[in-house]
Amino acid sequence: MKNKPKFKFRLTRRAFAYPYMIFMLLFVVVPLVIILINAFLDDNKQFTFQNFVEFFSDAGGGLTVLGNSLVIGLVTTLICLVIGYPVAYFLAKYHASSRVFVLLFILPMWVNFLIRTLSTKALFMQLNVPLGMGTVLFGMVYNYLPYMILPLHTTLVSIDHSYIEAAEDLGADKMTVFLKTVLPLSLSGIVSGVTMTFIPAISTFAISEILSSSKIFLFGDAINMHFSKTTNSLGVGSVMSLVMLLLVILSNVAVNLTSKDEEVSAL
Amino acid sequence: MDDKIIEIKNVCKSYSDKPVVKNISLSIRRGEFVTLLGPSGCGKTTTLRMIAGFEQPTSGTILFNGEDITLLPPHKRNINTVFQKYALFPHLNVFGNIAFGLKMKTIPDGEPTVDKRGNRVQKMRHLTKAEIKDKVNAALKMVDLEDYGHRAVNSLSGGQQQRVAIARALVNEPQVLLLDEPLGALDLKMRKDMQLELMQMHSQLGITFVYVTHDQEEALTMSDTIVVMKDGEIQQIGTPTKVYDEPANAFVADFIGESNILSGTMVRDCCVDISGHKFECVDKGFKYNEPIDVIVRPEDINIVPVNDKQCLIEADVLSCVFKGDHYQVTALTHGDERNEIIIHDNVEVNVGDVIGLYIKPFDFHIMHKSRLINEVEGEMHDKNVVSFCGGRFECVSDIPDNAPVRVKVDFDDVELTDDEEDGTIGATIISAIYKGSYWQYIVRTDTYYDFFVDNDYEWSIGDRVGIKIAPDKLQIEEVRREDEE
Known part of the structure; x- marks a missing residue:
């Protein structure tokens, strides 16, 4: 018989991507589909919109928690931006020795964030600082500052110095040069820094719990709770996860839109 | 004429002990078109940047209208620059780019008044929106881009960006316009057109242009005065004709136009010896038997028959290339020491022909050697x-x-x-x-x-x-x- 099997495995470059694709399918796509299905099922596995009604009517306080999370996320992002921008600016401006300094600012990222947060808590306890909103914000800023500085630094370093010279040449003093050229030209860095801080900040769950002794409850904590065994409300938890996902997608779309503008103008 | 707008006095500039500009002195007259010409790394751009204020000299002074501006920051100088890569702000449209300088400009508002202490006070104000609009539109008109105000700068072609860059600088009505290789990124035809336009603008506006280029043809075409630089030093300052016809040394001759540069000795006044052949020339005052450099432009050499009485030296033709308005002939002279000579003439010769060469006495340019040992x-x-x-x-x-x-x-x-x-x-x-x-x-x-x-x-x-x-x-x-x- 000359009939050979039609499919013959050939080791092309594409084959190297298969393990990852299988991994993604199993651990990203499938769970997402399960969450999507769960969102429409009640406890007896019957189709229902009740989960959505429950969440959006704020019956379990889910919507309030989301509001709180967004506010805390925004405040964290704002503080990170206010602290991070000058740092990134001076690192970019005096770039001779900045590699070491950039490293210094990135260094905390090398320590596991749970360990970091727990040690921060230990420090606060030692210093008799009452745990609450202040300590939570501190923990958030401390954790997410590097994510703000990195994209800002990258953008600021890549700004062509001739733009600054052109502005000076046209009569701008140092302040005007900054406001009218550096700031607008670093907009894409600001946007990606803000997203990289804001998205994890609204979805975080451990930091608020640890640094407020579970007094402050954020969206991430709420999702975590819904999926834990004690409450067993998978449906509402799934709806909240979907809301989270939607927020992340929206933020990414916003980033893409601004960076596309940037690309067009860079041509 | 003593109307100097810029005077550069003994200016040196080094970067971490590496000298880039070495003791340059130069005066620029009001309304002049001056070109700083030299190969890359000769310090011409650094000199321009010091005039603009982006760099500060390591030593020396720069005067502007007689005032010392050596340490004045760029935004306080009434000088504007057209940058090499235009440096148009990508976040602003064409109008915004041109209006950038105008929005910061202040002008006197009304007559000066006298305050309580008796000091004269001049109120200043910013330009109004309407004034800015008028000025920007006038500038756009000057560079033939009337309807382009709303366009994004990145949607423009290289030539159009170049025009916007020029308009952005000129709209501020500077006394001096600095141009840093502004035509370097354009193609040949566009470059020729822009050369003419820049010359027109210069004569219309009557302001001083300081132009930096490595393109000798551009310099010869456009300038009133050429400053030839090499290695951080000025080699020669002169009109295009003077720099071309009487190069100060072998470097200038080699850099500007094509030339034959040969070593020789002065036998006596008006007689030079090149590789054993003696030629009549018009230069005097050299020491007897002084080793010198001789420069002969290819177009100053005439091809004559070997038996012609004008023939000074015989040569073998190595190549003959048609160049449109002339033939470029490479020939090897006869004699003990044979030299390769480039000739531009309008007669066609064949490879291997023996030809005679004639050079007029005043076409031998004799110059001292810059170093003997x-x-x-x-x-x-x-x-x-x-x-x-x-x-x-x-x-x-x-x-x-x-x-x-x-x-x-x-x-x-x-x-x-x-x-x-x-x-x-x-x-x-x-x-x-x-x-x-x-x-x-x-x-x-x-x-x-x-x-x-x-x-x-x-x-x-x-x-x-x-x-x-x-x-x-x-x-x-x-x-x-x-x-x-």
């Missing part, structure tokens, strides 16, 4: 070993150890090696001029001494080479330390 300070390291320029060379000398010495080497006694490791010291070729039968190189050691080297082989500028010198070719003299006694 390499001379460098060194120190005896050991018996028969001398150290200079960061290397130890074997030599024949019985001067005691550690004595300071002066070392002399002839141009053709310096050997160059392809591999840096084969030489006693490494060096970089910074200049190469063909002299008919050999190349004259300027080779810079890592200790910043420049060796002049005559060599038959061809290297390119920027190549790394090794330097070797035969022990018996080093002429060593002891230096007496007079101040010690």
